[in-house]
Amino acid sequence: MPTLEWMGKNKVVAYHRQVPYRVLEHVPEKSVMDSHGSDCGNMVIHGDNLEALKALLPEYEGKVDCIYIDPPYNTGNEGWIYNDNVNDPRIRKWFGEVVGKEGEDFSRHDKWLCMMYPRLRLMRMMLRRTGAIFISVDDNECAALKFMCDEIFGANCFQGDISWQRTYSPRNDKHGMPAEIEHLMVYSMSPDWMPGRLERSQDMDSKYANPDGDRAPWTSSDGFAPNAATHQGMVYAIQHPFTGDLIYPYSGACWRYDQETMLGTMNGWCEYELKDLHDAAKRAEVCGISEKEVRPGVKGIVFSYDKTRSKSRAMKVLEQGPWPRYFFTKNGMGGIRRKTYLTDVEGKLPTNLWLYDDVGHTDEGAKELKAMFGGRAVFQNPKPSRLIRRILQIVCPEDGLVLDAFGGSGTTAQAVLQDNAVNHTNRRFILIEMGDYASDITAERARRTISGYVVDKSHSERLYEKKLTAANLKKCGDFYKEAIEVAKSVPKGKYGKIEGPKMDGSAIVVNGITNKGEHVPGIDSGFSYYELGSVMFDADGGLNADVSEAEIRRYIWYSETKAPYADMTAEHPYLLGVLGETVYYLAYEPDGETTLGPGLLRQLPRRGTPTVIYADRCVIDDDKLNELNVVFKQVPRQIARV
Numbered sequence: 281m282p283t284l285e286w287m288g289k290n291k292v293v294a295y296h297r298q299v300p301y302r303v304l305e306h307v308p309e310k311s312v313m314d315s316h317g318s319d320c321g322n323m324v325i326h327g328d329n330l331e332a333l334k335a336l337l338p339e340y341e342g343k344v345d346c347i348y349i350d351p352p353y354n355t356g357n358e359g360w361i362y363n364d365n366v367n368d369p370r371i372r373k374w375f376g377e378v379v380g381k382e383g384e385d386f387s388r389h390d391k392w393l394c395m396m397y398p399r400l401r402l403m404r405m406m407l408r409r410t411g412a413i414f415i416s417v418d419d420n421e422c423a424a425l426k427f428m429c430d431e432i433f434g435a436n437c438f439q440g441d442i443s444w445q446r447t448y449s450p451r452n453d454k455h456g457m458p459a460e461i462e463h464l465m466v467y468s469m470s471p472d473w474m475p476g477r478l479e480r481s482q483d484m485d486s487k488y489a490n491p492d493g494d495r496a497p498w499t500s501s502d503g504f505a506p507n508a509a510t511h512q513g514m515v516y517a518i519q520h521p522f523t524g525d526l527i528y529p530y531s532g533a534c535w536r537y538d539q540e541t542m543l544g545t546m547n548g549w550c551e552y553e554l555k556d557l558h559d560a561a562k563r564a565e566v567c568g569i570s571e572k573e574v575r576p577g578v579k580g581i582v583f584s585y586d587k588t589r590s591k592s593r594a595m596k597v598l599e600q601g602p603w604p605r606y607f608f609t610k611n612g613m614g615g616i617r618r619k620t621y622l623t624d625v626e627g628k629l630p631t632n633l634w635l636y637d638d639v640g641h642t643d644e645g646a647k648e649l650k651a652m653f654g655g656r657a658v659f660q661n662p663k664p665s666r667l668i669r670r671i672l673q674i675v676c677p678e679d680g681l682v683l684d685a686f687g688g689s690g691t692t693a694q695a696v697l698q699d700n701a702v703n704h705t706n707r708r709f710i711l712i713e714m715g716d717y718a719s720d721i722t723a724e725r726a727r728r729t730i731s732g733y734v735v736d737k738s739h740s741e742r743l744y745e746k747k748l749t750a751a752n753l754k755k756c757g758d759f760y761k762e763a764i765e766v767a768k769s770v771p772k773g774k775y776g777k778i779e780g781p782k783m784d785g786s787a788i789v790v791n792g793i794t795n796k797g798e799h800v801p802g803i804d805s806g807f808s809y810y811e812l813g814s815v816m817f818d819a820d821g822g823l824n825a826d827v828s829e830a831e832i833r834r835y836i837w838y839s840e841t842k843a844p845y846a847d848m849t850a851e852h853p854y855l856l857g858v859l860g861e862t863v864y865y866l867a868y869e870p871d872g873e874t875t876l877g878p879g880l881l882r883q884l885p886r887r888g889t890p891t892v893i894y895a896d897r898c899v900i901d902d903d904k905l906n907e908l909n910v911v912f913k914q915v916p917r918q919i920a921r922v
Contacts, residue, residue: 895916
């Protein structure tokens with residue numbers, strides 16, 4: 281597999297292991313509780329996301345369903361700073377010194393890759409087996425990001441490069457090609473990951489009809505499936521009920537259903553039976569194998585009676601209906617097709633093209649944020665919440681956990697909260713932001729979404745937009761019905777007025793209008809606010825005296841087991857936990873040393889099973905420890921570094 285190389289890569293590929301472990305310090309005065317006094321499992325963390333991700337590992341490794349990040353796009357103009365304290369002199373030079381334009385361009389890309397790599401490594405550790413990550417990026421680093429993620433997540437876990445139509449009015453005042461799209465790079469933890477389905481539109485459902493009076497509307501679909509060579513029992517002839525011709529799957533294909541099912545289906549047209557047609561050569565041709573390799577004894581489905589009787593029976597079925605699952609086009613004289621019923625369709629799969637009609641654009645994101653902050657532009661280029669809600673819909677379970685490690689303006693928090701309110705879901709969010717605005721913008725957006733806010737300036741939010749073109753003009757009526765349904769589905773009280781459906785230029789639109797002075801109702805929810813606190817280990821490698829015993833216990837349990845931690849000190853102050861048959865103890869006293877000796881062993885409630893004991897020192901010899909099935913680990917030297 282091709283790999284991406286850049287200066288300094290050798291210094292950052294394993295750097296996530298060197299990141300110091302810090303505890304998270306709760307800041308109650310910046311947190312919000314719901315009506316039941318709960319933070320609802322939501323978090324906003326202020327601090328470098330590299331250290332914050334490390335701090336989250338004991339609680340959340342392998343538990344995040346969806347990650348969305350919008351990192352710096354590296355245009356050369358952002359002025360972003362992510363200092364990972366890499367000691368290599370070349371990296372320090374590139375991170376700090378710029379000499380000439382060529383040097384600036386060169387260092388800028390290397391710096392961005394060095395910044396992203398360890399963060400993506402940690403984020404991968406956070407994802408569930410069923411999870412996926414969505415990364416916003418523009419053309420500047422799109423190609424480099426693809427190579428980097430292939431290495432971190434695996435090329436077989438690449439799910440797509442989504443083109444998001446970020447603007448409805450591309451600029452014409454620049455040389456070259458104006459950018460109308462941004463990219464959403466999607467990687468999953470598992471190669472067999474499948475996105476959730478989206479709601480079907482009225483336009484999609486209109487393609488289904490019921491010309492034969494069947495149990496439900498249906499559409500025509502291919503009657504064959506791939507992999508004929510490995511499904512030879514499903515490669516055989518079926519006699520056409522109207523023409524009498526023998527129908528075989530096309531080259532490399534087989535029938536979608538087993539022979540017994542297909543025989544029952546064809547009996548819906550006329551009487552059929554199984555018969556050996558001695559057609560090994562034809563079946564071998566379909567399978568793409570030699571005649572010697574073809575499976576013997578596979579019979580064909582043919583008429584039980586003569587062609588005239590069979591056709592007469594089939595014509596009655598054709599005229600009266602309903603037709604069987606497999607039917608014949610051109611009034612019975614054409615090829616064979618399969619019915620796909622509307623009732624069996626669970627929704628539509630998302631594609632790699634997301635139009636602003638469906639998920640919003642940058643202008644919508646800006647207006648959305650301004651409305652919450654009194655008309656002020658407090659953040660550049662915020663994403664529209666509809667974009668994040670689309671991601672939630674296709675990857676995050678209704679009770680799932682969403683991580684945004686570049687929290688920015690807090691769009692992800694708003695999207696999760698609003699989606700919970702509208703769709704009665706129970707998703708949770710974790711946002712990380714290192715900027716000084718983490719409390720005043722990132723968390724404040726969540727606070728205002730929860731508490732509600734007064735609009736200082738009239739605000740119009742586009743809820744539906746469908747451009748009419750020569751190609752889709754005949755579907756105008758369907759679009760108008762869609763717009764009406766969108767207008768009806770808006771929760772009561774969310775907007776002061778619903779405007780539309782109406783025409784705006786060549787588009788059918790619906791707008792939600794919030795007038796100046798109106799109060800936008802809040803959403804009953806909460807979140808806890810955290811700052812990055814003390815490091816677990818001091819400069820000498822000892823346990824930091826400023827770190828609580830509870831945090832030390834949680835850390836050691838995670839480093840040993842990677843299992844969820846539960847406080848068991850009520851049973852014994854030193855009991856750390858039990859996993860399988862193994863019991864873990866932490867004999868730790870902040871103000872003194874602990875010794876593993878016969879006296880301590882007699883105090884421990886669970887004996888006779890495999891036991892791991894952390895203490896400052898041990899006075900029992902190794903042979904005796906082996907006899908007792910006890911493993912001693914010295915504090916702090918033998919505490920694993922996460």
